[in-house]
Amino acid sequence: MANNFFGITDIGRQRDNNEDAFIAQKAGDGNFIIACVIDGVGGYAGGEVAADITRGCILEQLSYIAGDVVPLMVNTIVMANQRIYDKKLGNKQLENMACVLTLAIIDIQNNQFYYAHVGDTRLYLLRDNSLIKISKDHSFVGFLEDSGRLSEEAAMDHPKRNEISKALGFNPQIAKDPDFVETGHSPFLPGDILLVCSDGLTDLVDKSLIKAILTGSGSLQDKGEKLIDAANSKGGKDNVTVVLAQNDKAPRQHSATRPAAATAKVVEEIIDPLAQPKLPDGPSTVPVKQKSNRGTMVILFILLGAAIAGFLWQFWLNYQLKQPEVKVTAVPVKVKNAEEIKLQDTINRLKGNVLIISDTDFKQPIVLSDTLHIQKDSLYIKAKGGIIFKADSAYSGPGISLAGSSKYIVLDSVAFEGFHVAIATQNDALVLKHVIFNGCAVPVQTSYAFPPNKYISGRLFGGMFKIDTLIKTAK
Incomplete structure (x- = not known):
């Protein structure tokens, strides 16, 4: 299987730097092909750094592949996430950096591929002139498109198309969320082609043109270069990255006899x-x-x-x-609603230490299907108009989680409703002012970090919180 994989990246027509990275090579033992596209997020320097950290981690951890492939891929992504997060803590200029990625590992001998995915990079499978989108976009617009509520053309022109709900580098606790990384596997049959690409391609080039290029003549390199040219010819608004891999084994043939003397040959067909x-x-x-x-x-x-x-x-x-089917086993993906995506993004991008949340900016109540993470050292969140955080009916995690590095986080005039754990905090960082808890099994869950091999003395006082004399009614 020579010349059966190829990768290429291009800066595009409107960017000054390239925040994309890719991997297109065999693992150390030669039995697996690694096909990966990483799209950096976070400004001129940050996106490049996050993508480079992730690429290095993947090459390091997947130099030798054995055993269960999917858990190995997930552990590698969790490790890359932690390295990005640690790098951010040591450099304020990189505090907004993150990345998204799609990673595919192809088992050459057994005609299988496995994938792990976070964000809005994409994985496609071309089989028998049909182009199938395997990965799901972790964004609100992507959810609308994947569920058929929005056409491909409308999604490509949507103003919030690039607002993602998942990325590496924002939350150090992704290992605790089994739904964070989307995974799956499928047969990779003779003649199949895998396409891994960044949104710089799919934001501009529709599925029909991608299929036409992949089913056309030429080598994988020719097809990869044509995909890049197609994106640039439509404006090249973003960096464009493409990785292709092909199962170039010859299709198997079987013969069968019939009552007559002549012999009929039946060629294996992919359904x-x-x-x-x-x-x-x-x-x-x-x-x-x-x-x-x-x-x-x-x-x-x-x-x-x-x-x-x-x-x-x-x-x-x-x-x-008896023929094999295209069967993809995927881990269900949590899809955040627009309000919680907007609020998390606002918290992440906040430059100062004060955030005013108004009911004119956020619909009531704000339904949370995932945890809001606060990573800042200090932050004062003040609500105007009676802001209510309500747990989604299928969600059982914390409403708000404070990072271990947080020192002083104030929540003022908000309400929590229906959470198993409303607020998860560490040490003594949390300060509450006029906060209401309705139907919350555990309003505040606090954990303390102590150094190992040291004697600890002290006491947890019950008077840190009190019932306000001023009764506030949540709207």
């Missing part, structure tokens, strides 16, 4: 699950004008032909039922 099966033509009939020996012979030949056609039809059905 498109979306297409209707094409039925073979039935036996032709010859009108009989008059009774004669010749007519009798014609009828006998017709009956013999029908019998042979019926035998071949039954053989074809049995053969098709």
Whole structure:
């Protein structure tokens, strides 16, 4: 399998730097191909740094691949996330950096591929002239498109298309969320092509044109370069990165005999699950004008032909039922709503230490399907108009989580409703002012970090919080 993978990245037509990175190479033992696209986020320097950290971590951890591939991929992504987060803590200029990625590992010998995905980079499978999108976009607009609520054309032009709900580098606790990394696996049959790409391609080039290029003539390098050219010809608004891998093994052939002396060859066929099966033509009939020996012979030949056609039809059905299907096993993805995505992004990008939340900016209540993470050293969140945080009916995690590095976080005039744990904090960072908890099993859950091998003395006082004399009614 020579020349069966290729990667290329381009700065585009409107950017001054390239925050994308990719991997297109074999693992150390030569039995696996690594195909990965990483899209950096966070400004001129930050995105490049996050993408480079992730690329280095993947090459380090996947230099030798053995055992269960999917857990190995997930652990590698968790490690890359922690390295990005640690780098941010040591450099204020990189505090907004993050990255998204799609990682595919191809088992050459066993005709399988595995993938792990976070964000809005994409994985496609081309099989028998059908282009199938495997990964799901971790964004609100991507969810609308994947669920059929928004057309591809409308999604490509949507003003919030690039607002993502998941990325590496913002939350150090992703290992505790089994749904954070989307994973799956599928057969990789002879003739199949995998495409891994950044949104710089799919924001500008639609699926039909991508398919036309991939099914056209030329090598993988030719096709990769044509995809880059297609994005740049439509404006090249972002960095564009493409990685291609192909199973270039020859399709297997099987032979079958029929009652006649001639031998028919049946070529293995890959089924498109979306297409209707094409039925073979039935036996032709010859009108009989008059009774004669010749007519009798014609009828006998017709009956013999029908019998042979019926035998071949039954053989074809049995053969098709044995063919492998494109079966992708994916971990369900949590999809955040627009309000919580907006609020998390506002917290992450806040330059100062005071955040005013108004009910004119956020619909009421703010339904949380995932934890809001506060990573800052100090932050004062003041609500105006009675802000209510409400747990989604299917969510059982914390409403708000404070990082271990937080020193002074104030929540003023907000309400929590229906959470198992409303606020998860560490040490003594949390300060509450006029906060209401309704239907919360654990309003505040506090953990303390102590150095190892040291004697600890002290006491947790119960008077740190009190019931306010001023009763505030949440709207």
